[in-house]
Amino acid sequence: MADELTLEVVDLIGSVVARYHEEYEDAAAEHALTGAQARLLGLLTLEPLPMRKLAQRLKCEPSNVTGIVDRLESRGLVERRADPADRRVKVAAATNSGREVARSLRESLGFAREPLSGLSEDERVALRDLLRRMLES
DSSP, X not given: OOOHHHHHHHHHHHHHHHHHHHHHHHHHHHTTOOHHHHHHHHHHHHOOEEHHHHHHHHTSOHHHHHHHHHHHHHTTSEEEEEEXXXXXXXXXXXXXXXXXXXXXXXXXXXXXXXXXXTSOHHHHHHHHHHHHHHHHO
């Protein structure tokens, strides 16, 4: 059975995640994107990915990813290209415009940024290190 402190931390993490998602959806809408489009674009700024991997990371059907990529491609934010490792496979990649929109979206997330700026650098480093440890376990 979990102790009270652990339960409180779990509740606080849940509250942070819920507020982050709410603000992320609002920020996406300001860029004329759905939340799913914004998340996919964010993933593609890290590296080009095949549709199947995108679907796995977004936890949705590959056919849904195809529609999202189609809409982002029509806006010039994403492009399809051959995978250099296997020319038979197509990957989706963020364009320069797509990377700029994703950067602007991240910068507009005040909820995530403003409370962190109130912490000292040592506190932010400690928080980062603790979150990394949690994700590694």
